[in-house]
Amino acid sequence: MQMIGSDFDGTIVQRKTISTKTREQIEAFRKRGNQFVIVSGRTVAKMKEGLKKYEADFYDAIIACNGAAILDGNLNWIEEQTMDEETVKMLLRDLAAYAPVADGGRAVSFALQDGQGMPILPDNVQAFRNGPYVDVVKRGVSKAAALRKLTGRYEVERLFTIGDGLNDIPLLDCAKDSYSFAHCPDEVKAHAHTIHTKIEDVLEDILHIQS
Structure with missing residues (x-):
């Protein structure tokens, strides 16, 4: 096949x-x-x-x-x-310090300039550029x-x-x-x-x- x-x-x-x-x-x-x-x-x-x-x-x-x-x-x-709860909380806390955007439902989005905020990502996650977005997922x-x-x-x-x-x-x-x-x-x-x-x-x- x-x-x-x-x-x-x-x-x-x-x-x-x-x-x-x-x-x-x-x-x-x-x-x-x-x-x-x-x-x-x-x-x-x-x-x-x-x-x-x-x-x-x-x-x-x-x-x-x-x-x-x-x-x-x-x-x-x-x-x-899925990412572990502590990692998600850390990302929400740290990224919110840059540019918070209120969003309904389970998804949360933030508006950032190119590269802004990326150095704070922990080793157990990785990011993919997706058009105007950056998607963060569990490493691997x-x-x-x-x-x-x-x-x-x-x-x-x-x-x-x-x-x-x-x-x-x-x-x-x-x-x-x-x-x-x-x-x-x-x-x-x-x-x-x-x-x-x-x-x-x-x-x-x-x-x-x-x-």
């Missing part, structure tokens, strides 16, 4: 839509007995919102929170990696680490990865067949095996490799 691990925003979703051709290509890949995994920096709640908004039902598993959460094709939890957690768990679980013979952002670099590094796009930052493209213009070209390439 083969598997595609793909970022969502800016990758599967391009120009604020998922094209009909993209949907057909993913389904063609899955009908050959393979698995398609969405790998996102979004929280689980935001991921579910995105799936509903874009009517995306073409996945066999979801990796969210930059690898801290793994869900199956029915959105049941497979695994979660990443999109790549979570995807490797799924490849082991399902005995995947060949892995393809697709990404467009700085937080996708570990994802691109974990597969020999990795793809990014011409419009992406050079730092991201340097970690991809193949560069294409759009997602349909990437998926066409993967389907051709299989044929």
Whole structure:
């Protein structure tokens, strides 16, 4: 069995839509007995919102929170990696001294200038740049680490990865067949095996490799 691990925003979703051709290509890949995994920096709640908004039902598993959460094709939890309570309290306390922002629900966000506040991060956590955000997760957690768990679980013979952002670099590094796009930052493209213009070209390439 083969598997595609793909970022969502800016990758599967391009120009604020998922094209009909993209949907057909993913389904063609899955009908050959393979698995398609969405790998996102979004929280689980935001991921579910995105799936509903874009009517995306073409996945066999979801990796969210930059690898801290793994869900199956029915959105049941497979695994979660959480930071310990003391570390979370410390981060909230120390970052609040820079620029507090009130936010409802379980999530908490802060507005910081580039690099501001980063030196205070303890050794047991790590940060990923995610567009205008910085996502902080437990050390050892990443999109790549979570995807490797799924490849082991399902005995995947060949892995393809697709990404467009700085937080996708570990994802691109974990597969020999990795793809990014011409419009992406050079730092991201340097970690991809193949560069294409759009997602349909990437998926066409993967389907051709299989044929």
